[in-house]
Amino acid sequence: MAYSDKVIEHYNNPRNVGSFAKDEPNVGTGVVGAPECGDVMKLQLKIGDDGVIEDARFKTFGCGSAIASSSYVTELVKGKHIDEAITIKNTVIVKELNLPPVKIHCSVLAEDAIKAAIADWRKRKADHAASSEEQLPKSKEA
Amino acid sequence: MIECPSCGRRQQPLLICPDCGSPLAAPLDCFAALGMPRKLTIDLGALERRYHELSRKLHPDRFASSAARVRDASLRATATLTRSYRTLRDPVARGLYWLELIGEKLSENNKRVPPELAELVFEVQEQLAGMHDAPADSDAARELAAQVAQRRGQLQATMDASLADLELNFVKWDQRSDEKMLTLRLKAILSSIAYLRTLIRDVDRALENSKAA
Numbered sequence: 001m002a003y004s005d006k007v008i009e010h011y012n013n014p015r016n017v018g019s020f021a022k023d024e025p026n027v028g029t030g031v032v033g034a035p036e037c038g039d040v041m042k043l044q045l046k047i048g049d050d051g052v053i054e055d056a057r058f059k060t061f062g063c064g065s066a067i068a069s070s071s072y073v074t075e076l077v078k079g080k081h082i083d084e085a086i087t088i089k090n091t092v093i094v095k096e097l098n099l100p101p102v103k104i105h106c107s108v109l110a111e112d113a114i115k116a117a118i119a120d121w122r123k124r125k126a127d128h129a130a131s132s133e134e135q136l137p138k139s140k141e142a
Numbered sequence: 143m144i145e146c147p148s149c150g151r152r153q154q155p156l157l158i159c160p161d162c163g164s165p166l167a168a169p170l171d172c173f174a175a176l177g178m179p180r181k182l183t184i185d186l187g188a189l190e191r192r193y194h195e196l197s198r199k200l201h202p203d204r205f206a207s208s209a210a211r212v213r214d215a216s217l218r219a220t221a222t223l224t225r226s227y228r229t230l231r232d233p234v235a236r237g238l239y240w241l242e243l244i245g246e247k248l249s250e251n252n253k254r255v256p257p258e259l260a261e262l263v264f265e266v267q268e269q270l271a272g273m274h275d276a277p278a279d280s281d282a283a284r285e286l287a288a289q290v291a292q293r294r295g296q297l298q299a300t301m302d303a304s305l306a307d308l309e310l311n312f313v314k315w316d317q318r319s320d321e322k323m324l325t326l327r328l329k330a331i332l333s334s335i336a337y338l339r340t341l342i343r344d345v346d347r348a349l350e351n352s353k354a355a
Contacts, residue, residue, distance in 0.1 A: 035248050
């Protein structure tokens with residue numbers, strides 16, 4: 001199967017490959033996988049207190065389309081508010097990268113990765129707020 | 143019920159007419175095609191014997207001088223037979239086929255990778271990247287290759303444990319304890335196997351490349 005030029009371009013020059021430190025409080029990490037092919041994708045978003053995505057990193061182990069989808073997504077979400085980023089549909093990725101039908105699941109994976117990363121950030125933020133409130137009793141226990 | 147186009151006998155869908163021995167191109171599920179009970183635990187010896195027996199009876203060479211309709215039926219019946227045999231023989235393929243039969247897709251609502259498995263994938267892939275980046279024929283490269291080779295053994299052990307889990311799940315299915323729970327478990331096991339398979343494939347490729355270098 002032939003990959004589109006854009007897939008090949010992202011595959012050869014992936015944007016924003018890498019990781020942020022997991023324990024950074026303003027980083028949300030989404031790990032998703034496609035059990036039908038065994039691909040695994042990790043997307044990390046650095047999100048400001050105002051909810052704007054400042055930076056993104058990804059690591060994807062899978063086919064060219066999965067790598068290109070996540071690479072494209074890191075560019076797409078930067079500068080967007082999470083309320084907007086969470087509405088990004090896989091069809092945008094399919095269109096941009098000209099993905100063939102058999103590779104549509106790669107774009108779905110990238111869409112799910114954004115949602116998972118934002119959910120993780122929200123959860124960490126909530127946990128963080130809760131733990132700062134309980135800081136006194138917690139430090140007593142420790 | 144279907145009707146044998148050669149002798150007119152009406153019967154349960156089969157690959158071969160029990161009356162006149164003509165091949166039948168009826169669409170069949172894998173279990174019916176091989177005349178095996180619709181169960182997840184399978185007598186592999188019986189499966190194999192059944193496959194060879196039906197292959198002989200349906201072989202297109204036997205119908206070389208028959209009518210075009212019969213020749214065509216023997217080709218299609220043989221294709222169904224082979225596909226069914228391959229599906230049932232392999233426990234992973236059989237499990238995936240079972241999910242299909244009960245209307246569950248492996249990928250549906252199943253994007254979450256178990257955290258410990260994701261951890262493992264990223265760790266091993268980092269090792270592979272390190273191995274790839276190490277200068278060829280250096281001590282560092284040899285050391286990394288040795289680590290990855292050792293890791294390959296651990297991955298195989300994890301895979302073997304997952305396959306044993308799968309067989310256990312099959313036994314429980316056949317006892318029909320709790321279908322909902324068993325479906326979830328079956329999906330979880332088959333997903334783990336898929337991620338492990340891909341990882342092992344990548345490890346093997348990296349080891350292969352390091353040997354070639």
